[in-house]
Amino acid sequence: MLVIKNLHAEINGKKILKGINLEIKAGEIHAIMGPNGSGKSTLSAVLAGKEDFTVTEGEIYYMGKDISDLNVEERANEGIFLSFQYPVEIPGVSMINFMKTAVNSQRKYKDLPPMSSAEFLKYMREMQDLVGLKSDLASRSVNVGFSGGEKKRNEIFQMAMLKPKLAILDETDSGLDIDALRIVANGVNKLKTPENSVIVITHYQRLLDFIVPDIVHVLYDGRIVKTAGKELALELEAKGYNWIKEEIDN
Amino acid sequence: MKKVLKKYINIYQDLSDDFAKNGNQKVFEYRNEALKKFKQNGIPDKNDENYKYTGIEKIFENDYEYFPDAKQSFVDINEYFKCEIGDMDTHVVLLSNGSYYEKNKPIEDLPEGVIICGLNEAMNKYPEIFDKYYNQHASEINDGFVSLNTMLANDGLFIFIPENTKLNKTIQLINLTHGFGNKSLFKRNLFIIEENSELSLIVCDHTLNNSNNFVVDVTESHIGKKSVFKYYALQNEPKKSSVINNHFITLEEYSKVNSLILSLHGGIIRNNIYAKLSGEYSHVKLYGLGLADNNQIFDNYTFIDHKVPNCKSNELYKNILDDSALTAFAGRIIVRPDAQKTEAFQTNNNISLTSGAKVRTKPQLEIYADDVKCSHGATIGQLDKDALFYLRSRGINAKEARLMLMFAFANDILLEIDVEPLRNRMSDLINSRLRGELPGCSHCLQGCHK
Ligand SMILES: Nc1ncnc2c1ncn2[C@@H]1O[C@H](COP(=O)(O)OP(=O)(O)OP(=O)(O)O)[C@@H](O)[C@H]1O
Ligand SMILES: [Mg+2]
Numbered sequence: 001m002l003v004i005k006n007l008h009a010e011i012n013g014k015k016i017l018k019g020i021n022l023e024i025k026a027g028e029i030h031a032i033m034g035p036n037g038s039g040k041s042t043l044s045a046v047l048a049g050k051e052d053f054t055v056t057e058g059e060i061y062y063m064g065k066d067i068s069d070l071n072v073e074e075r076a077n078e079g080i081f082l083s084f085q086y087p088v089e090i091p092g093v094s095m096i097n098f099m100k101t102a103v104n105s106q107r108k109y110k111d112l113p114p115m116s117s118a119e120f121l122k123y124m125r126e127m128q129d130l131v132g133l134k135s136d137l138a139s140r141s142v143n144v145g146f147s148g149g150e151k152k153r154n155e156i157f158q159m160a161m162l163k164p165k166l167a168i169l170d171e172t173d174s175g176l177d178i179d180a181l182r183i184v185a186n187g188v189n190k191l192k193t194p195e196n197s198v199i200v201i202t203h204y205q206r207l208l209d210f211i212v213p214d215i216v217h218v219l220y221d222g223r224i225v226k227t228a229g230k231e232l233a234l235e236l237e238a239k240g241y242n243w244i245k246e247e248i249d250n
Numbered sequence: 251m252k253k254v255l256k257k258y259i260n261i262y263q264d265l266s267d268d269f270a271k272n273g274n275q276k277v278f279e280y281r282n283e284a285l286k287k288f289k290q291n292g293i294p295d296k297n298d299e300n301y302k303y304t305g306i307e308k309i310f311e312n313d314y315e316y317f318p319d320a321k322q323s324f325v326d327i328n329e330y331f332k333c334e335i336g337d338m339d340t341h342v343v344l345l346s347n348g349s350y351y352e353k354n355k356p357i358e359d360l361p362e363g364v365i366i367c368g369l370n371e372a373m374n375k376y377p378e379i380f381d382k383y384y385n386q387h388a389s390e391i392n393d394g395f396v397s398l399n400t401m402l403a404n405d406g407l408f409i410f411i412p413e414n415t416k417l418n419k420t421i422q423l424i425n426l427t428h429g430f431g432n433k434s435l436f437k438r439n440l441f442i443i444e445e446n447s448e449l450s451l452i453v454c455d456h457t458l459n460n461s462n463n464f465v466v467d468v469t470e471s472h473i474g475k476k477s478v479f480k481y482y483a484l485q486n487e488p489k490k491s492s493v494i495n496n497h498f499i500t501l502e503e504y505s506k507v508n509s510l511i512l513s514l515h516g517g518i519i520r521n522n523i524y525a526k527l528s529g530e531y532s533h534v535k536l537y538g539l540g541l542a543d544n545n546q547i548f549d550n551y552t553f554i555d556h557k558v559p560n561c562k563s564n565e566l567y568k569n570i571l572d573d574s575a576l577t578a579f580a581g582r583i584i585v586r587p588d589a590q591k592t593e594a595f596q597t598n599n600n601i602s603l604t605s606g607a608k609v610r611t612k613p614q615l616e617i618y619a620d621d622v623k624c625s626h627g628a629t630i631g632q633l634d635k636d637a638l639f640y641l642r643s644r645g646i647n648a649k650e651a652r653l654m655l656m657f658a659f660a661n662d663i664l665l666e667i668d669v670e671p672l673r674n675r676m677s678d679l680i681n682s683r684l685r686g687e688l689p690g691c692s693h694c695l696q697g698c699h700k
Pocket of ligand 2 (some may be wrong): 040041042085170
């Protein structure tokens with residue numbers, strides 16, 4: 001599904017990713033943990049194709065192809081989805097118009113006819129129920145005035161609408177109350193198939209009780225410095241990052 | 251400019267006998283007063299602080315013919331012209347090259363006492379109403395273009411709504427400019443709404459020729475106590491046209507006015523709005539939306555005069571600029587010493603898609619009362635990059651995402667239109683304009699929008 005080789009990326013001359021290696025197979029769930037500022041969101045943005053970042057070295061293979069020439073929307077249409085750590089507010093663009101345009105853009109990319117309004121509304125309602133998003137949010141402007149939790153739920157709702165092959169969930173758990181966490185995690189699990197993969201970026205073990213990872217990585221200072229099974233998350237929860245930092249720095 | 255001044259003075263002198271003999275004497279007096287003012291003040295140019303950005307010099311690089319009587323028309327316009335606004339179930343009134351079109355279909359089922367006719371007809375037929383309001387507000391302002399209009403304008407639309415009256419339909423005024431040759435047109439409208447009445451009006455400007463046209467319009471609207479006036483203007487002009495549009499609005503107690511000007515396309519467009527809040531608890535809202543590209547110039551000037559206490563004014567002007575377009579907004583607000591408890595809010599937001607486009611914005615608040623709430627704000631920016639990334643990250647292509655954001659920016663203003671078919675139609679027009687697919691006048695064979 002995804003192979004990242006020696007990925008280096010920078011912004012405005014500042015080096016942030018310093019040689020990332022990562023391989024994710026179809027159907028796997030990987031968790032990426034790591035201290036603040038280590039480059040987790042940067043890695044997500046680079047995978048999604050954000051042009052602000054420059055890839056200076058290394059390759060990203062997705063579904064067997066080098067995607068360095070694909071722009072943001074092409075990557076999305078190929079099935080890469082990013083759940084934003086900080087979802088963007090867009091006044092004046094309604095959720096329904098946003099999702100309709102997105103769904104039909106992706107259908108067009110796959111040479112499918114656009115969904116009719118009736119079909120679309122039905123589909124949208126189903127997906128809203130799946131993540132427990134209040135239906136009145138559909139008519140509101142994208143993320144405007146949404147609570148922190150609603151914004152995160154809205155990200156998973158969009159994931160449900162678009163059914164990506166590779167979903168990157170950047171701190172989708174932060175800002176969610178316990179019930180919401182369970183609902184959102186349930187949504188992610190329901191969307192999970194043996195064909196699609198998920199990268200879960202989180203600071204807390206709690207989410208990983210619900211979305212159980214196959215592999216856990218630690219990202220530190222732009223590199224993946226540790227990779228292990230799900231027990232690593234528990235260890236980090238108990239001990240923090242210092243022991244890893246010490247290992248590295250020595 | 252001297253030459254231009256002289257030219258129009260000569261035109262006036264040639265016509266002045268005619269004006270004296272035929273018609274309303276009051277109007278003739280106003281013409282002569284305006285001539286005096288015109289000679290004194292001249293035509294504003296770029297040295298005039300108020301018209302710095304309008305590009306007046308550019309207007310007069312062309313010569314324009316003046317048509318004192320353009321009533322006679324080549325074909326039946328009713329038959330072949332359809333406005334872009336489309337089928338909206340309105341009462342349609344046409345002005346053909348500035349004159350009330352003689353084949354206008356009579357409007358049926360008007361409530362008793364309502365008058366809708368040509369201004370020229372009104373000045374002679376209803377002087378007792380006409381004289382009371384004509385040139386009362388407009389003469390208070392010193393502006394060469396307004397003087398020019400007062401000198402030379404001889405027709406336009408007249409609407410009188412008596413007290414306690416509401417029309418069942420919106421009136422749609424279509425200003426048609428057509429025929430060969432560069433024209434200068436001076437239209438004059440007078441709208442009078444008496445106490446406790448309501449009028450909603452859509453004004454569409456359409457040009458069917460590919461000539462250079464220079465249009466100076468003056469509209470005076472008098473809104474009586476507790477009355478409501480909604481004014482929606484759609485400016486969709488070829489790039490060779492120059493329009494100086496003046497609207498004088500007087501508000502009496504508890505009256506409400508909404509004015510919205512949508513400038514979709516044009517060469518040079520200057521809109522002046524003078525709103526005089528002269529009755530307590532009156533409320534004026536002015537909105538403007540401009541979509542300017544190429545080297546179009548859209549220049550909006552508003553002057554809100556809070557003369558009495560407890561009035562409100564809201565202004566929201568927005569522009570989207572591309573290429574090397576220029577938009578200007580100058581909003582003058584005076585709060586007179588008596589006008590306590592005034593609320594006056596002004597906002598001007600601009601999105602510039604290129605570095606070649608220019609935005610000029612200037613608030614001018616003069617506040618002489620102490621218990622007031624006033625604010626003004628202006629922004630100039632690009633499309634939000636994070637929002638663009640967000641939309642694109644869901645598979646929406648960059649071009650579409652940009653359109654969505656531009657449309658969202660514009661849409662704010664459309665929410666103020668409460669005639670639903672008009673709102674939908676305007677939103678379609680804005681959409682096709684942003685996509686570069688605006689049909690222009692469907693009958694314009696010249697492709698003048700290109
Ligand atoms: N636009 C930018 N300009 C300059 N520096 C940036 C920019 N974006 C990110 N950085 C820097 O890159 C580093 C990595 O940031 P990133 O957001 O990827 O961290 P993170 O691992 O997601 O942290 P957190 O856990 O706090 O979300 C930080 O030092 C950050 O300040
Ligand atoms: Mg982050």
